[in-house]
Amino acid sequence: MLSEPLPEWVPARRRAIGDRIRAERVHQKLTQERLGELTRLDRKTINRVEQGTHATSIDHLLLIADALNVPLADLVR
Template identity: 60%
Template sequence: MVLARRRAIGDQIRAARLYANLTQEVVAERAGMDRAAYNRIEQGHSAALIDTLILITDAIGVPLSDLVRQ
């Protein structure tokens, strides 16, 4: 269940990024992380700390609630 939810959050992050017309590289740079780490979060392969999710949402320009809402 947790893995499926983590993947769903990654899908929502990806959708928000694409809607904002941003690349993974740009979001990762704005969030202060490397692209590989960002990619693992977006793919659902890595769990992100809440602090990291906040940085990602700020980089994309969406509220955190948009990414974790079911």
């Protein structure tokens, strides 16, 4: 763990990534529950990723990008 708080741009970027994930999910007319089923992640995890409230793993981001059929780079740009 870091001994100092993260710079503000880190949680801001997390929220921006979550916003892009949510926008793509909604565009594809998927619920958080359905995206969770496609990724084998629970709905609460999907929600936390979309809200940017928790530092998710690269594995989760890869699963989400694959389920949405979009390049990971498009979500984390």
